[in-house]
Amino acid sequence: MKIAEVSKRYDISADTLRYYERxxxxxxxxxxxxxxxxxxxxxxxxxxxxxxxxxAGVSIEALIEYMDLFDEGEETAPARKALLEEQRxxxxxRIADLQAGxxxxxxxxANYETIILEAEKSMRPGAEPAQPGSRLxxxxxxxxx
Amino acid sequence: MKIAEVSKRYDISADTLRYYERxxxxxxxxxxxxxxxxxxxxxxxxxxxxxxxxxAGVSIEALIEYMDLFDEGEETAPARKALLEEQRxxxxxRIADLQAGxxxxxxxxANYETIILEAEKSMRPGAEPAQPGSRLxxxxxxxxx
DNA sequence: GAACCACTTAGAGTGGACTTCAGGTCAAGG
DNA sequence: CCTTGACCTGAAGTCCACTCTAAGTGGTTC
Numbered sequence: 001m002k003i004a005e006v007s008k009r010y011d012i013s014a015d016t017l018r019y020y021e022r023x024x025x026x027x028x029x030x031x032x033x034x035x036x037x038x039x040x041x042x043x044x045x046x047x048x049x050x051x052x053x054x055x056a057g058v059s060i061e062a063l064i065e066y067m068d069l070f071d072e073g074e075e076t077a078p079a080r081k082a083l084l085e086e087q088r089x090x091x092x093x094r095i096a097d098l099q100a101g102x103x104x105x106x107x108x109x110a111n112y113e114t115i116i117l118e119a120e121k122s123m124r125p126g127a128e129p130a131q132p133g134s135r136l137x138x139x140x141x142x143x144x145x
Numbered sequence: 146m147k148i149a150e151v152s153k154r155y156d157i158s159a160d161t162l163r164y165y166e167r168x169x170x171x172x173x174x175x176x177x178x179x180x181x182x183x184x185x186x187x188x189x190x191x192x193x194x195x196x197x198x199x200x201a202g203v204s205i206e207a208l209i210e211y212m213d214l215f216d217e218g219e220e221t222a223p224a225r226k227a228l229l230e231e232q233r234x235x236x237x238x239r240i241a242d243l244q245a246g247x248x249x250x251x252x253x254x255a256n257y258e259t260i261i262l263e264a265e266k267s268m269r270p271g272a273e274p275a276q277p278g279s280r281l282x283x284x285x286x287x288x289x290x
Numbered sequence: 291g292a293a294c295c296a297c298t299t300a301g302a303g304t305g306g307a308c309t310t311c312a313g314g315t316c317a318a319g320g
Numbered sequence: 321c322c323t324t325g326a327c328c329t330g331a332a333g334t335c336c337a338c339t340c341t342a343a344g345t346g347g348t349t350c
Contacts, residue, residue: 015339034346056246081257088250091243098240101201105233112226160309
């Protein structure tokens, strides 16, 4: 597989693939006689792994470290495991932060729903004026204070 | 509250607080006569909100847009709600990506556990040599092929 | 055999989000 | 009065992870 095909298959630009190789994330990519990259199945599964890890926010640096260990041989298995565990913990933290943000967004959205409904109600003919308590939520907090 | 106190309270550098104000994320921060920022409670809750949103990966740009709408008045409530919903969807996507990465990390870690145990077993005196199938997982894929 | 296209390289440029710097002001303490 | 330290400003610098550019090569097609 040439670079264009891999690029399309994994939706990663050819530039990025070359970059990954240059910085040591992707190693042992065979070449044709004329120097053109010919990705094999091993390369592909590495790429897929990298894509997944990058999407999870794992840094290029950590991944390079992992690849370094890998190339050093079997005896680095415990170190690699430790590295993955460290990264896993970071991903968990990130998920917790995102979840907190998501909860907050949901809360605010629900709040807007109420507010907008109230505003519409008070716009209908013959409606009494809007309640003082139903003002828009402030620029940041969610409560009335 | 002066900038140093706010910085400590929310664990955000004073530089970042000034930066947020400069780009329009944080508005209406009162000043003392000599020009020193005196953050009030409204500012604080905005800061807390910003911190949460940033931790969830919401871009500075989107947050500025939100603040812009906010300053335009009550009639932008539906637009603000739409903006938050859009951001919420992005956060959900991000969580899904992280979760996929987390699952994969857990899988790989479990794999290493097995591998390391096997390696230790075969190192004990009198053990038969390691199985051919128990080699280290490859640099990316999780299976044996 | 010229055009064309995908590929190659080294190196420079980009965008987002800060972060640091240089130089300046102000209030309090010795 | 002078120093100290926290604050101020605008502008430049930094970091990460790409992304693009320029200049060139190799193989196929009309």
